[in-house]
Amino acid sequence: MGFNNEISDKLLERTDKLWCADITYIRILTGFVYLAAIIDAFSRKIVGYAIGRTLAAKLPLEALKMAIRSRNTDNLIHHSDKGIQYCSYDYVNLLKAHEIKISMSATASPYENATIESFFGTLKVEEVYLWEYETYADVTSRIPYFIEDVYNSKRLHSSLGYIPPEEFEHIFFEIFLILAKNY
Template sequence: VNHKRVLRLMRDKNLLCRARKAFKATTNSSHSLKKYPNLIEDLVPYRTDQLWHADITYIRIATSFVYLAALIDGFSRKVVGYGLGRTLSADLALAALLDAISKRNIGSLIHHSDQGIQYCSQDYVKVLKDNGIAISMSGKANPYDNAKIESFFRTLKVEEVYMFEYETYEEVLKRIPYFIEEVYNRKRLHSSLSC
């Protein structure tokens, strides 16, 4: 039997696995803007809206990328705010932050991110300070502090993104909000919460 026939039969029966895509960096921490200390090294959140994790990832479409900036609650693991855009910019991260602030009742809150230029930008830091939100950042090249949001991005990609081949920006704008709001936040059980 020819290998092409086997490949075609496997494809027809949906037995092929997806190859892992090439990595695309979304963080530029080589900048002169102020970086903040890590405030969460030993913190174990005990309530919602005590700690938010922020980060950005990319979603491949046919000819380019769509970027997703998201914030998740460190206690509930739910996405509290997000933004989708065609460019990797401070405005995208700021849109996600403003989305989260508009939906939540924030009191004593820590915002944790990497040292990316989006999170150190003057506009972003001003919104955090104006809302009384403490700023915390991981050390350079230390993704483990933000493992909760990295875990969310992995779930998003495995359960949604890698299952579909998005062709257009509009497809992403339709599918990703549905996955976040209806699947991840409402239906998905989070093992760390003993759900």
């Protein structure tokens, strides 16, 4: 795939300017379960996710569909690694259909996708390793709770001035509305 890394510090000026996507694994007694997630790089909010038993391309595609349904995609850049799922025909075409610019890390460069990697580290330390999931059902019940009710709405982020992503977005939009009225 001929997609380059389009990330720069200039992108972190508002929500829905840069989404970062990746997949991680969660160990259960019988093997692994996979989580595809998409994070807004500005607010650190998880905007889309999907849980599955395989690494099939449909897993991150479901996470992307979730994000697209709930967010603004105007002038958006989607960043991922060059994994086969993110280079798949269906995934690339969904991005193009919504006029989302595609950015991809150089091969074997996880630091170029540090925002989502950081989320996965937090997820594992603060949730996965504490619960020691045994079944697929354990994962599908606990992970959505952690993402929606803990990480997005309660967990404090030093990069956001020690407030949760949802509160950060709310404050950002309130300030934006005030500024828009005054100019």
